[in-house]
Amino acid sequence: xxxxxxxxxxxxxxxxxxxxxxxxxxxxxxxxxxxxxxxxxxxxxxxxxxxxxxxxxxxxxxxxxxxxxxxxxxxxxxxxxxxxxxxxxxxxxxxxxxxxxxxxxxxxxxxxxxxxxxxxxxxxxxxxxxxxxxxxxxxxxxxxxxxxxxxxxxxxxxxxxxxxxxxxxxxxxxx
Amino acid sequence: xxxxxxxxxxxxxxxxxxxxxxxxxxxxxxxxxxxxxxxxxxxxxxxxxxxxxxxxxxxxxxxxxxxxxxxxxxxxxxxxxxxxxxxxxxxxxxxxxxxxxxxxxxxxxxxxxxxxxxxxxxxxxxxxxxxxxxxxxxxxxxxxxxxxxxxxxxxxxxxxxxxxxxxxxxxxxxx
Ligand SMILES: [Ca+2]
Ligand SMILES: [Ca+2]
Ligand SMILES: [Ca+2]
Numbered sequence: 257x258x259x260x261x262x263x264x265x266x267x268x269x270x271x272x273x274x275x276x277x278x279x280x281x282x283x284x285x286x287x288x289x290x291x292x293x294x295x296x297x298x299x300x301x302x303x304x305x306x307x308x309x310x311x312x313x314x315x316x317x318x319x320x321x322x323x324x325x326x327x328x329x330x331x332x333x334x335x336x337x338x339x340x341x342x343x344x345x346x347x348x349x350x351x352x353x354x355x356x357x358x359x360x361x362x363x364x365x366x367x368x369x370x371x372x373x374x375x376x377x378x379x380x381x382x383x384x385x386x387x388x389x390x391x392x393x394x395x396x397x398x399x400x401x402x403x404x405x406x407x408x409x410x411x412x413x414x415x416x417x418x419x420x421x422x423x424x425x426x427x428x429x430x431x
Numbered sequence: 432x433x434x435x436x437x438x439x440x441x442x443x444x445x446x447x448x449x450x451x452x453x454x455x456x457x458x459x460x461x462x463x464x465x466x467x468x469x470x471x472x473x474x475x476x477x478x479x480x481x482x483x484x485x486x487x488x489x490x491x492x493x494x495x496x497x498x499x500x501x502x503x504x505x506x507x508x509x510x511x512x513x514x515x516x517x518x519x520x521x522x523x524x525x526x527x528x529x530x531x532x533x534x535x536x537x538x539x540x541x542x543x544x545x546x547x548x549x550x551x552x553x554x555x556x557x558x559x560x561x562x563x564x565x566x567x568x569x570x571x572x573x574x575x576x577x578x579x580x581x582x583x584x585x586x587x588x589x590x591x592x593x594x595x596x597x598x599x600x601x602x603x604x605x606x
Contacts, residue, residue, distance in 0.1 A: 269494050275558060284503060285558065302477075304480070305481075306479070306480075309555060313554070316554075317478070321557070332490040368597075369597055369600055369601075370597050372601060373597055373600050373604065377604050378605060379488070379605070380484065380606070381542070382496070383459075384458075398604065399600070399604060402604065403600070406596055406599055415595060415596050416594060416595050418593045419591060421590050421592075422543075424592070425548050425574070426545075426547060426551055427603075429548065429551060429552050429577070430551035431555070
């Protein structure tokens with residue numbers, strides 16, 4: 257008795273409340289500030305806001321566009337997983353993923369895509385020919401979400417899916 | 432005779448060379464700096480890098496990820512068109528697009544999407560419930576590109592398209 261609410265003893269509660277501010281939830285811009293300050297990009301540029309939005313969209317089950325404490329903790333677990341994954345494929349330790357490394361990352365993660373699709377992905381996510389961590393994250397999360405959407409609909413495992421227009425837009429515009 | 436190359440007399444040539452720098456082409460980050468400085472966002476935040484990449488991807492026919500002078504001029508024509516379009520739908524002159532305005536913009540532009548898809552779009556592109564110009568641009572260009580991809584494949588006008596996995600990823604990851 258006389259104990260504090262369970263969250264108060266959680267080591268992440270302090271950071272969460274500091275980042276969340278008055279409304280007690282973390283939105284994409286608050287997350288961006290936090291990830292920029294913690295040096296997660298590996299460069300001096302701000303952490304991509306777009307990546308923050310995509311990450312929140314993936315975890316935001318109650319559809320508010322913001323994260324409560326549990327979603328925030330899940331996100332940090334996922335983020336650390338992706339950081340490990342990124343370092344695993346950054347063979348030359350350049351701090352960025354180059355085309356050859358990206359090709360290997362994508363196929364090791366189990367995606368079967370053509371060189372043309374790989375080329376389109378490199379073009380979309382590179383800065384000066386290299387992919388930085390925040391863009392890598394956006395790219396991987398998007399590829400995963402799109403592949404999941406596709407597989408859920410490909411119930412006959414035929415490698416092809418018929419989309420109605422509205423369903424296609426919903427799948428592709430939401431992330 | 433004794434004339435200058437045609438581009439030298441073009442009023443936009445000076446800005447282009449200043450922005451393009453040494454390599455004579457404008458990449459996404461150079462475009463971002465230029466659009467941020469020219470106050471195109473309507474706010475004090477940097478113009479979205481993601482939007483710059485999407486715009487370049489749309490115009491970049493030679494697939495270099497950068498723009499030459501002609502592509503750069505086309506982009507400014509398109510950008511001014513979108514600014515007009517944005518102001519047209521910003522009925523209350525708030526400088527941002529609110530959900531009601533977005534719903535009208537999307538249907539006036541001829542897209543037929545469900546309230547669920549509209550809701551997903553608002554969630555993805557809003558900041559504090561409003562859509563700023565740079566995010567509006569990314570959203571509209573993406574919606575247009577995805578709709579075009581869909582229609583090109585819907586040759587029988589059935590409102591449904593069968594995608595192979597690789598084609599689906601190529602269509603959706605490139606922008
Ligand atoms: Ca590397
Ligand atoms: Ca340049
Ligand atoms: Ca408005």
